[in-house]
Amino acid sequence: MGNSKKRCFVVMGFGIKTDYINGRKLDLNKSYRLLIKPVVESKGIECVRADEITHSGSIDVQMYRELLQADLVIADLSTLNANALYELGVRHALRPYTTIVISENKLVYPFDLNHVVIHSYQHLGDAIDYEEVERFRAALGGVIQSVLDKNQADSPVYTYLNSLIPPKLQEQIEKAVVESERKVETPEIGKALSLIIQEAEDAIETKDFVKAKNLFQTAAMLSTSNSGQKDTYLTHRLAFTTYKAAQPDLVTSLYESLDLLKSIHLDTTNDPETVSSAGAVEKKLYECGEGEQHLENSILYYQRSYYLLNNRYNGINLAMTLLYHATSNLVNNDQERIADLVFAKRTWSRVLYLCDRDWKLIQQKEKNDQALIHDGTKDGQELQEYYNSQKFWILVNRAEANFGLGNFEAYQIALTESKNIPFHPWQLESFTEQIGKLEAELKKVGHLLAPKWTAPN
Structure with missing residues (x-):
């Protein structure tokens, strides 16, 4: 790799991934950006993750090269990412020491990992508590220093086969690697995957969904393994931008989006984001x-x-589809319509409970993160924007659930409170459109409820 500076390769997924064991979504980018990269760089070590490698050839060649030659490897096994587990195994086979394994503390370890030391951190879903950031940074810094100083075997392969000699990259193989990196296949190759994804996310922010779709198509192609396995996070983002781009028309783009989701095993998956x-x-x-x-x-x-x-977003939309069902040609009598409406009411009531639960959690998390929010950094600004967005959606979900239940005074209170929180215009437009659909459907069947649902004046 031709650089005297030590190099750390981080083995982990990227983007928002789902832990299939408990259904939780974890933002692995936050784990990397807040917990790992700053600590490694504070030690004077270059830190890189697979999506940050410039794509000038086969990503598999570059990945294996990193696993062999990196001075330090940190493997985050959160969500039991299959690729991360495989790459950790390769590293353990190639190098006897300087490998650190970490994970989110709710990971259910497979039996074969019981003999591997795993350093855990607390991940709060799609956010990480500031105090936890400080604690884990200090802990990881100590582990890195210890690993680099001692050169003690941390690979179970070299622990149990203690006479095994680590391999080296032969000169002719090194030349083949360099040659492979000269290939150019698409205009975007030559950029790190992380930069392409960030450009796509920036395009979403400006509502340029056509540009975002094209960038995610490139990112998805670059991340697809030789076996054809697709990255679920990038497929989700591509499916989203595909139907938002509405090319050549909305209906065609929706079917294209659905095909993308089917390509990641929609019928059998336990990934709630795909479903x-x-x-x-x-x-x-x-x-x-x-x-x-x-x-x-x-x-x-x-x-x-x-x-x-068990979340608000899916509850709100489930209630809406049940209401659609009650007013559709799929039912032909009032008894079935009432069944749909009762189920919808129960779901709205549950959403109110979830709103109360989530509001308490978000307030506590925001309170704990005041130091980071006010430190003047981009991370602090993004964190405040995240909390504002979360509070806005909690309040409008509460408003919608109360509207469906006919609690119009509570609906108005929640709506007024939501407008006191900074929000993007599209967020309010989306909510207003949803309320319009809700009111139109309830006007058709609201008389079947007890008490009757009547539109507000």
Whole structure:
């Protein structure tokens, strides 16, 4: 690698990944950016993750090279990412020491990892508490220093086969690696995957969904393994930007988006994000007049993701699809309509409970993170924006649930409170559109409820 500066290769997924054991979503980018990279760089060590490697050839060649030659490897096994587990095994086979294993503390370890020392941190879903950041940075810094100083075997392979001699990269193989990196296949190759993804996310912020779609297509292609395995996070983002781009038209783009989700095993997956995304696409197809089968599919997908995650987003949308079902041609008597409405009411009531729960959690987390929020850094600014967004959605979810239940005074209070929190115009537009649909459907069947639902004046 031709650089006298020590180099650390970080083995982990990127983006938002789901822990299939407990259904929690973890933002691995935050783990890397807040917990790992600053600590490594504070030791004067260059730190790189696979998505930061400039793509000038086969990513697999570059990845194996890093696993062999990096002075230090940190492997984060959170969500039991199969690629991370495999790469850790390769590293353990190639190097006897300087490998550190970490994970989020709710990871359920497979039996074969019981003999590996795993340093844990607390990840609060899609955020990390500032105090935990400080604690784990100090702990990881100490572990890194100890590993670099002692050169003591941390690989179980070299522990149990203590006479094994580590391999070296032969000169002719090194030349082949360099040659492979000269290949150019697409205009975006030559950029790190992380930069392409960031450009795509920036394009979403400015509503340039066509540009975002094209960038995510490139990112998805670069991240696809030789076996054809696709990265689920990038597929989710590509599916989202595909239907948002609406090219050549909305309906065509929705079907294209659905095909992308099917390509990551939609019918059998336990990934709630995949299922939830499919629910949104199927719901939109029904609203576009593509047939009632899409409504039935949407209900099933939202039910699966709602029961897996027990969250507000899927609850709100499940209630809406149940209301659509009550007003559709799929039911032909009031008894069935009432059944849909009762289920929807129960779901709205549950959403109110989840809003109260999440509000308390977000307030406590925001309180704990005041030091980081006010430290004048970009991380602090982004964290405040995150908390503002979370509070806005909690309040409008509370407003929508109360609207569905006919609690119009509570609806107005929640709506007024939401407008006192900084938000993007599109957020309020999305909520207003949803309330309009909700009111239109309830006007058709609200008389079947007890007490009757009547539109507010």
